[in-house]
Amino acid sequence: MMETEKRQFSFAADLKAYQISENAVSLDENAKQIGLLLDQIEIGNSKVAMDNLASIKDAVAESQIASPMNRVNEYVKLGEHMQFLVMELNHTENKKYLKQMAVCYLDIAKLSNDDRVKNLSFAVADQLIDDED
Amino acid sequence: MSNFVWINFVIVFFFGILWGILELVINYELKYVGTSRRMRKKLKEKTEGDDAVLDKEESAVGYIFLYLLLNGLVSVLAYYALKFFSNEAIMDINSIEVPKLIIAGFGGVVVLRSSIFSIPFNGSTLEIGLISVVQALLDKIEKKIKHNIAANRICEIYEIMKDVDYDIAKEELPDLCITYIDGFSDKDSKDLVNAIKEINGNLSNINKCMQLGREIARYCDVEILKRAIKKLPVLKEGKEGKAMRLGNAQTKDEFEIRKEKLLR
Numbered sequence: 001m002m003e004t005e006k007r008q009f010s011f012a013a014d015l016k017a018y019q020i021s022e023n024a025v026s027l028d029e030n031a032k033q034i035g036l037l038l039d040q041i042e043i044g045n046s047k048v049a050m051d052n053l054a055s056i057k058d059a060v061a062e063s064q065i066a067s068p069m070n071r072v073n074e075y076v077k078l079g080e081h082m083q084f085l086v087m088e089l090n091h092t093e094n095k096k097y098l099k100q101m102a103v104c105y106l107d108i109a110k111l112s113n114d115d116r117v118k119n120l121s122f123a124v125a126d127q128l129i130d131d132e133d
Numbered sequence: 134m135s136n137f138v139w140i141n142f143v144i145v146f147f148f149g150i151l152w153g154i155l156e157l158v159i160n161y162e163l164k165y166v167g168t169s170r171r172m173r174k175k176l177k178e179k180t181e182g183d184d185a186v187l188d189k190e191e192s193a194v195g196y197i198f199l200y201l202l203l204n205g206l207v208s209v210l211a212y213y214a215l216k217f218f219s220n221e222a223i224m225d226i227n228s229i230e231v232p233k234l235i236i237a238g239f240g241g242v243v244v245l246r247s248s249i250f251s252i253p254f255n256g257s258t259l260e261i262g263l264i265s266v267v268q269a270l271l272d273k274i275e276k277k278i279k280h281n282i283a284a285n286r287i288c289e290i291y292e293i294m295k296d297v298d299y300d301i302a303k304e305e306l307p308d309l310c311i312t313y314i315d316g317f318s319d320k321d322s323k324d325l326v327n328a329i330k331e332i333n334g335n336l337s338n339i340n341k342c343m344q345l346g347r348e349i350a351r352y353c354d355v356e357i358l359k360r361a362i363k364k365l366p367v368l369k370e371g372k373e374g375k376a377m378r379l380g381n382a383q384t385k386d387e388f389e390i391r392k393e394k395l396l397r
Binding site: 011012014017022099100102103106107109110121122125126128129 | 326395
């Protein structure tokens, strides 16, 4: 990486970290909300769903204690596992909880101002919306 | 009385003046003083003279002139004293007395910056001697120069930042400017982010922009800032800036649209 790129990257990372730390309270609230909604979901015997659910819980817990930049990584993990969970449970009675979780995740994406999280949040939401349409 | 009398006195006078100029250039970056009036005139034309700061002349030129004159006069006095104490006729000079001129020139410099003794005063040390006069003048010059710099900086930054949208600029502008800064360290990066953090979000757009501009200008030349803004028309409140903000708004709306659909 060139020196200039390094400097830009470092500054952009610092600025992003500042923005995330500024929105930390709202981000944590949304993550906690996702955690609470997870408890409402009935997964039955699906091992895939069980694994994803556990991973989401981990990501929620980690995101609340992580540094601003690691927090984003946890949100990315959260989004990826949510995608799998939605795929697995989309046509069950859990859909209303998934939808509420997707709303919270959209808020997280908006507040974290990260493209990876934004794309994942749109993908999760679109998955739930498209199936309905 | 030959012409050499005047020539010697003029030379030693300019020796003192040159020493004074050298000292000012080293200490206070004289370029600010020199460009002060020109810059003010230029900025006054741009702002159509409605800027209160520009109307208040805070020139250091008078004090600088006085300081240089003092340096010159003390050197002349030193030359006179040298001649007087050597029992030489003052008016009987038939050549340029280079060694004596050098001794007198340096002697004047030393005498002007010397103190007989110092006494503690109000927590600081008060020097008794000609150095007090020199220091008082230098302090006054420094104050005036700093005021000039601050006044010019305000006007300059205002001119550069006046149409900029703070919300877009705080993300785009520092990122672009630091590309052109040599030796921008990780500490600088953190300091700059902290400085941006400190800008009060409740202030007006122009105030926030000027503070942002000042913070960036601490690390890069004002010219870089100016050119960066020129190359990023999206920062300005023009058509493109609005389009950019509309673009952001659309992205924000995408979140809301999806949320509405999910909650339906």
